[in-house]
Amino acid sequence: MATNQEEVSLLGVTGSPFVCRVQIALKLKDIEYKFLEENLGNKSELLLKYNPVHKKVPVFVHNEKPIAESLVIVEYIDETWNQNPILPSDPYQRALARFWSKFIDDKVVSAAWKAVFTVDEKEREKNSEESWEALQFLENEIKDKKFLGGEEIGLVDIAAVFIAFWIPIFQEVGGLELFTSDKFPKLYKWSQELINHSVVKEVLPPRDPLFAYFKARYESLSASK
Structure with a gap:
């Protein structure tokens, strides 16, 4: 404390x-x-x-x-604060955690956002494809681990809370299939573990007002086409 x-x-x-x-x-x-x-x-x-x-x-x-x-x-x-470490102690594993966290910000966050909240259809399609490609890398990376960080939540899982909680809202708002259990079975299973983890569950924002906010944003964008 x-x-x-x-x-x-x-x-x-x-x-x-x-x-x-x-x-x-x-x-x-x-x-x-x-x-x-x-x-x-x-x-x-x-x-x-x-x-x-x-x-x-x-x-x-x-x-x-x-x-x-x-x-x-x-x-x-x-x-x-030393308790409950978030990054691995091994320098190589720590570097990998930083790499994948940055990968999520560089390759997933903006592409997923633009796949839904962009007026231009071609741009949407391009960003949807970029999202799938990036998520496929993470699907391959998780292998049989419970979390992206291993058996416990780590830096990459924290970075990827965007994928587990926000992307499903985005795709429902935009009627897209960005992140599904069919396409990414291991990553989808991981996402359920993460959002149902006692710590994460406690700090996630309420879904309904968030959905309503993004839905309104999407509809005003569609109306401006």
């Missing part, structure tokens, strides 16, 4: 997969923190002060020291 001398707060918005990553890490480590809900339409002075470069959430603040970018924050949390 974070001691009373330590001030830990998180600037974020409910429903963000990137904020959720940090919340999972904090929950795994059993660290108490203050959650400061941001309004991204009217960003607080605190957010602009703590993250002047990107002006985005999440921002993690530990004893008045701000850190931005979700994967950087998760690594910082892991290095600062």
Whole structure:
């Protein structure tokens, strides 16, 4: 647990997969923190002060020291609090975990988003294919492990919460088949393990309001065609 001398707060918005990553890490480590809900339409002075470069959430603040970018924050949390390690101790395995986490951000997150929330049909198709290709790499990588990190949740699983929870909402909103149990049986099984894990389950945002939010966004996009 974070001691009373330590001030830990998180600037974020409910429903963000990137904020959720940090919340999972904090929950795994059993660290108490203050959650400061941001309004991204009217960003607080605190957010602009703590993250002047990107002006985005999440921002993690530990004893008045701000850190931005979700994967950087998760690594910082892991290095600062020793209990329940998130990254492997072996340098090679740790490097691999960083590689796959970055792969998820570079190859899966933006492609899956654009596959649904892009007006141009060709662009949608291109991004759907890119999503399938990227997910296939992860399908091959998981092999017979329970989690992408092994038997316990690790950095890659935390990064991939976007795949397990957000992509199924996106595909339902857009009527697409991006991530199904037929196409990716091992990864789909992993996704069910992850979203039903006691720690993850506790910090995932409620699905219905999130679905309604993305549905409205999708419909306004379709109307603008």
